[in-house]
Amino acid sequence: MHPTSTLLSLALLGGSVGARPSAGLGSNHHHHLHQKRSSSSSSHAAAPRGAGAKTLPIASSQPTGAATVPADFLGLNIESSFMNNYNNAFSNNLVSALAKRMSVPPVVRIGGTSGDEFVFDEGQTDHVKICVEGECPTGSAASYKIGPGFFEAYKAYPDAKMTIQAPLGPNVNETLVREFVRRAWEARVGAVGSEWKSKIDAIALGNEPEFYTSDVTKYVRDTLELERIVLDELKLEGDDQKIFEAGNNAKQPVSQYDVADILKQGMNKNGLTKATAEHLYQIDTTQEWTDATMQRLMLSHKAITERLDTQYMPSLRASVAEGVPYMISETAAVLASPINTFVSGFGFALWLVDFSLANAARGVARVNHMGGRPVANHVLWTPDHTAGLRNPGPQARAPFAAACFVADFLRPTSGGAGAGIGGDNDSGDDYGLESGDDSGSGSGGLAGSDGSDGGVNPFTVFNEKREQDAHVVDAEEDVTIQELDLDTEANPHLSAYAVYSSGRLGRVALVNMRLYNGTAAAAGNGGYVERGSEVFQIPVGDGVEEVQVQRLHADLGAAAMGYDYGGEQHNVTWAGEQWSKKVDEGKGHFTQGGSQVVEIVKVSGGVASVEVPDSEAVMVVM
Ligand SMILES: *[C@@H]1O[C@H](CO)[C@@H](O)[C@H](O)[C@H]1NC(C)=O
Ligand SMILES: *[C@@H]1O[C@H](CO)[C@@H](O)[C@H](O)[C@H]1NC(C)=O
Ligand SMILES: *[C@@H]1O[C@H](CO)[C@@H](O)[C@H](O)[C@H]1NC(C)=O
Ligand SMILES: *[C@@H]1O[C@H](CO)[C@@H](O)[C@H](O)[C@H]1NC(C)=O
Numbered sequence: 122m123h124p125t126s127t128l129l130s131l132a133l134l135g136g137s138v139g140a141r142p143s144a145g146l147g148s149n150h151h152h153h154l155h156q157k158r159s160s161s162s163s164s165h166a167a168a169p170r171g172a173g174a175k176t177l178p179i180a181s182s183q184p185t186g187a188a189t190v191p192a193d194f195l196g197l198n199i200e201s202s203f204m205n206n207y208n209n210a211f212s213n214n215l216v217s218a219l220a221k222r223m224s225v226p227p228v229v230r231i232g233g234t235s236g237d238e239f240v241f242d243e244g245q246t247d248h249v250k251i252c253v254e255g256e257c258p259t260g261s262a263a264s265y266k267i268g269p270g271f272f273e274a275y276k277a278y279p280d281a282k283m284t285i286q287a288p289l290g291p292n293v294n295e296t297l298v299r300e301f302v303r304r305a306w307e308a309r310v311g312a313v314g315s316e317w318k319s320k321i322d323a324i325a326l327g328n329e330p331e332f333y334t335s336d337v338t339k340y341v342r343d344t345l346e347l348e349r350i351v352l353d354e355l356k357l358e359g360d361d362q363k364i365f366e367a368g369n370n371a372k373q374p375v376s377q378y379d380v381a382d383i384l385k386q387g388m389n390k391n392g393l394t395k396a397t398a399e400h401l402y403q404i405d406t407t408q409e410w411t412d413a414t415m416q417r418l419m420l421s422h423k424a425i426t427e428r429l430d431t432q433y434m435p436s437l438r439a440s441v442a443e444g445v446p447y448m449i450s451e452t453a454a455v456l457a458s459p460i461n462t463f464v465s466g467f468g469f470a471l472w473l474v475d476f477s478l479a480n481a482a483r484g485v486a487r488v489n490h491m492g493g494r495p496v497a498n499h500v501l502w503t504p505d506h507t508a509g510l511r512n513p514g515p516q517a518r519a520p521f522a523a524a525c526f527v528a529d530f531l532r533p534t535s536g537g538a539g540a541g542i543g544g545d546n547d548s549g550d551d552y553g554l555e556s557g558d559d560s561g562s563g564s565g566g567l568a569g570s571d572g573s574d575g576g577v578n579p580f581t582v583f584n585e586k587r588e589q590d591a592h593v594v595d596a597e598e599d600v601t602i603q604e605l606d607l608d609t610e611a612n613p614h615l616s617a618y619a620v621y622s623s624g625r626l627g628r629v630a631l632v633n634m635r636l637y638n639g640t641a642a643a644a645g646n647g648g649y650v651e652r653g654s655e656v657f658q659i660p661v662g663d664g665v666e667e668v669q670v671q672r673l674h675a676d677l678g679a680a681a682m683g684y685d686y687g688g689e690q691h692n693v694t695w696a697g698e699q700w701s702k703k704v705d706e707g708k709g710h711f712t713q714g715g716s717q718v719v720e721i722v723k724v725s726g727g728v729a730s731v732e733v734p735d736s737e738a739v740m741v742v743m
Contacts (some may be wrong), residue, residue, distance in 0.1 A: 124416070136686050140161075141442055148245045148383065151284065156650060160341060168337075168654065169579070169654050169655070170654065170655045170701050172654035172697075173656075174655075174657065174658045174730060175607060175612075175655060175656070176572060176657075176660070176728075177605050177607075177619075178605055178606055179605055179619050179629065179660055181625075181626050181660075181662035182203055182602075182617075183463030183601055183623060183624040184488055184603055185426070185600060187271065187603040188206065188481060188483065188484040188602050188603070189488065189599060189600070190481045190531050190600045190602050190624070192223065192224045192225040192533070192600070193225050193227055193282075193487060194477075194481055194486070194487055194529065195223065195387050195477065195488065195524060195528050196448075197490055197492050198229070198230045198233075198450065198489035198491055198492055199230070199231055199233075199236055200232075200233040200493060200494035201231055201234075201235050201286055202235035202250060202264075202494075203504075204274035204275070204494060204506045205249050205250070206494075206495055206505050207275070207492060210636065210706060210707075211502075211507070211515050211702050211706055211707045212492070212504045213278060213707075214705075214706055214708045215501075215700065216280070216281050216527065216624045217278075218700060218710075219525065220278075220281055221365050222529055225532055226282045228284055228322040228323075229282070229283050229284070229347075229488070230286075230450050230451070230489045231283055231284060231285060232260070232284065232285060232286035232325050232328050232450070232451075233259060233286070233328055234328055234329065235261075235263065236288060236328055236512055238254075238255075238264035238284075239264070239266075239267050239288055239291060239297065239301060239534055240264075240265075240267070241266075241301060243266075243268070243294075246268055246269065247268075247269070248268060248270075249267065249268060249271045249273075250266065250267045250307065251265060251266045252665035253265060254660075258658075259266065259494070259496045259507065259508060260496065261278075261496075266648060268306065272304040272305055272307070272308040274308075275308035275309045276306075276309065282320060282322040283322065283327070284321075284323045284366060285302060285305045285306065285309070285320055286324075286325040286327065286328060287302050287325065287326055287327065287347050287351050287429040288327065288343065288348075289326060289328070289333075289343060290327070291334060292343075292481040293343050293350070293410035295350055295446075298347060298351065298435070299703055302324065302351050303354050303355065306321070306355055312546060313354075313355055314356060323364055323366040324366065324505075325366040325369055325450075326347050326364055326365055326368075326369070327343075327344065327369065328369050328559075329371035329400065330370070331371055331377050332596035335377045337378040337382050338386055340378070340383060341383055341387060341388050344365075344367060345516070347433070348365055348393060348665060349600030351364075362393050363392065363394070363395050364452070365393050366448075367380070367396075367397045368380040368383060368388075368398045369399070369400065369450055370383075370399045370444055371399075371400050372401065372432065372433075373402065373405065376671060379399060380397040380399055380436035380447065381435050381436045382581050383397075383436075384439050384443055385439070385722075389443050393438045394443075394608050395445070395446075396447070396448055397440045398447070398449070398450035398451075399433060399436055399447075399448075399449060400451040400452065401423065401428070402452065402453055402455065402456035403424070404419055406455075406456055407456075408458065410460045412636055412679070413648065414689050415463055416614070416634075416635075416636040416649070417469050417663060418708055419454050419455070420472065420614060420634035420636050421470055421613050422479070422607075422612075422615065423609045423613035424613070425476050425479055429483060429492065430479075434483060436485060437483065441484065446487075448488070449485055449487070449488045449489070450487070451491070452476070452489065452490065453469070453491045453499035453597070454469045454476070456499065457497075457498075458498075461498050461512075461682065462680060462738060465498045465499065465500065465519065465520075465682065465686070466520050466686075468636070468736075469518075469519060469523075470475055470520040470522060471632065471634050471673075472675065472677070473524065473618060473633055474522045474526055474527060474738045475616050475634060476488070477524075478527065478616070478618045478630055478632075479616070481531060481602045481618075482618060489617045490503075491574040495507045495512065496511060497512065498512045501518055502515070502516060502517045502518055502521055502707070503515055503671060507537040510647070513686070514702075515706060516702055517684075517701050518682070518683050518685070519686075521683075521700050522673060522693045522694065523738075524696070525695050526673045526695050526740065527736060528542070528619060529671075529696075529740065530592070530604070530618075530630050531600060531620065532600070533598035533599075533600050533622050533623075534543060534620070534623070534628065548706065562676050595636045598622055598623050599621060599622070599624075600621070601620070601621045601622075602618055602619065603621070604618055604619040605619060606655075606736055613636040613733065615633060615634070615635075615655060616631075616632045616634070617629060617631050617632070627743060628743065629659055629740075629741040629742075629743075630738065631657050631733045631738065632653070632733075632738045633655050633733040633735055634681050635676030635735040636735070637649055637651070637652040637734070638677075638678055638679055639652075639675075639677030639678045639680050640680040640686040652678065652735050652736070654735060655732070655735075656731070657730070657731050657733065658728055659728065659731060659741060660728055661729050662727065665743055667721050667722060667723050667724055667729075668721075668722050668724065668729045668731075668742060669719050669720070669722075669728060670719070670720040670722055670731055670739055670740070670742075671695070671696035671717075671720075671739065671742075672695075672718070672720075673694075673695045673716065673738040673739070674693075674695075674701070674737055675692065675694075675736070677690060677691060678737075679736045683699075683701075684699055684704065685702050685703055692712060694707030695710055696718055696740075697711050697712060697713050697717050698712075699711075699712050722741075729741065
């Protein structure tokens with residue numbers, strides 16, 4: 122423990138079964154703050170490195186270089202043809218768990234290769250879809266004949282928005298485009314002409330077009346034709362016509378053209394491009410999978426930012442120059458590998474934190490993380506067991522907790538966690554705390570049953586406390602982020618970010634990606650068996666006496682696979698909360714006695730010292 126800090130564990134009791142406050146913000150005025158000395162804080166296990174603490178170059182009020190973060194920065198991504206696999210309670214609960222942490226609905230992109238290869242058959246009422254070609258029944262090169270029942274799945278995720286992909290392919294098929302887009306739209310919003318803006322974010326113009334045409338002028342010609350068909354079919358007028366998401370370029374392994382090129386060819390001459398998008402997989406498939414490659418290629422701020430800066434920022438600049446937001450609409454740390462520990466575990470979780478925040482700090486408007494498809498292992502969760510033992514499910518995987526970390530970190534400071542849809546309105550928010558219903562629960566009724574009643578949001582307590590600061594709770598409040606320079610050449614595995622809300626320093630994220638492999642440590646071999654730590658000195662400015670610290674933690678470090686996959690040795694928690702199919706059906710539960718884990722660090726001489734073990738990320742709240 123750092124000598125100048127006192128680490129306490131602050132257990133914010135979310136009410137217990139039988140003594141539970143009714144619902145919402147208004148009724149939560151009487152929670153008890155249980156402060157106790159922590160004997161098992163993760164930070165205590167690690168030994169600080171000798172090199173000395175790192176002082177963060179941080180400004181207490183918003184610096185000019187800070188990037189504005191859209192409230193819907195964090196999104197998800199699900200492969201078109203598997204929509205129906207994801208239209209289940211588990212997946213809906215996971216999406217809601219994210220939505221409740223955000224001040225506006227998150228956007229779920231429904232798209233992908235299969236979305237350009239559909240054949241629609243109105244008479245096919247006995248099957249939602251039939252695999253007709255390619256790697257049937259589930260491979261990434263499979264294509265499907267769909268019937269009317271397919272579109273049922275577009276009703277999923279009531280507290281999120283969707284992006285619908287208009288099918289493109291080598292040739293525009295007007296019949297298919299009209300049928301597909303109209304039916305998806307009608308399923309989502311009721312009917313053409315209904316209010317749609319709270320349910321649909323954009324219509325994407327195909328997916329990874331480089332795979333079926335190498336000619337950028339053909340892409341632009343075809344997509345302008347697509348736009349015409351969609352606008353006509355959906356009867357969109359005026360400003361509503363600016364609904365199109367262009368690009369969705371693969372970038373790799375084919376990269377004949379990208380967002381910068383399509384804009385140069387006049388993609389947005391008609392002003393109807395709402396956003397541009399590209400895809401990014403950090404590591405390709407032809408890889409030797411060792412801890413050393415994971416450290417060098419995945420758990421590396423240097424590797425993450427070099428890739429972004431050289432290959433993606435030119436597209437961002439080209440897009441922003443035309444006033445069009447730029448997004449990474451499909452991404453994962455690894456494109457494909459048979460080894461789940463490298464693709465689907467806590468290493469991916471730590472990558473997700475740093476990657477997301479590095480993108481936010483560069484002005485990327487949104488990052489959509491992987492729901493994926495059932496056979497894909499580079500995902501935040503698997504929806505079912507259709508991929509069999511190749512990629513078992515249903516399971517929440519380690520990176521899901523990281524997405525919750527990012528959502529919490531980027532929320533308006535005054536909005537508090539769980540501010541929910543509509544921002545300041547906490548009523549009805551169930552934050553995954555116990556609700557007294559123990560349906561499906563393996564560990565004592567931790568699962569809320571329907572999200573409609575009064576689990577207590579522990580952050581509410583913080584918000585009440587912070588009302589003294591006259592912070593107005595406001596979902597529209599500007600959030601900006603700045604990456605803090607820690608000398609990436611010297612410290613490739615470390616990163617730090619500051620978030621400002623209404624111009625004031627609100628939170629700091631500290632990411633220590635030095636690889637610790639708890640499985641190897643238990644076996645007593647390998648090169649990554651010692652868990653050290655870094656101490657960060659945060660100058661917090663005058664008047665701040667203490668800060669709160671919460672951890673994205675796994676005892677096994679990068680080797681942790683999450684509870685559903687690996688059992689309780691493999692737990693992955695964010696502030697003590699974990700998401701699991703088995704325990705909570707995706708709603709989230711607290712592993713340590715049903716309460717959130719928050720440490721209080723006392724400020725000494727205007728500086729808060731925060732220790733971060735290897736393979737861990739923390740959020741510091743001012
Ligand atoms: C266009 O799409 C429809 C519906 O999927 C299909 O029946 C038709 O064969 C397609 N036309 C061409 C030329 O591929
Ligand atoms: C919160 O939600 C309730 C019910 O939907 C609504 O009546 C109320 O106006 C909302 N409050 C705010 C501050 O938006
Ligand atoms: C960790 O160590 C175990 C045991 O040596 C090994 O099987 C595994 O590949 C290593 N890496 C990860 C990320 O789990
Ligand atoms: C891991 O999570 C499970 C499910 O919540 C819980 O029962 C168990 O106590 C946790 N184990 C550890 C070591 O925290």
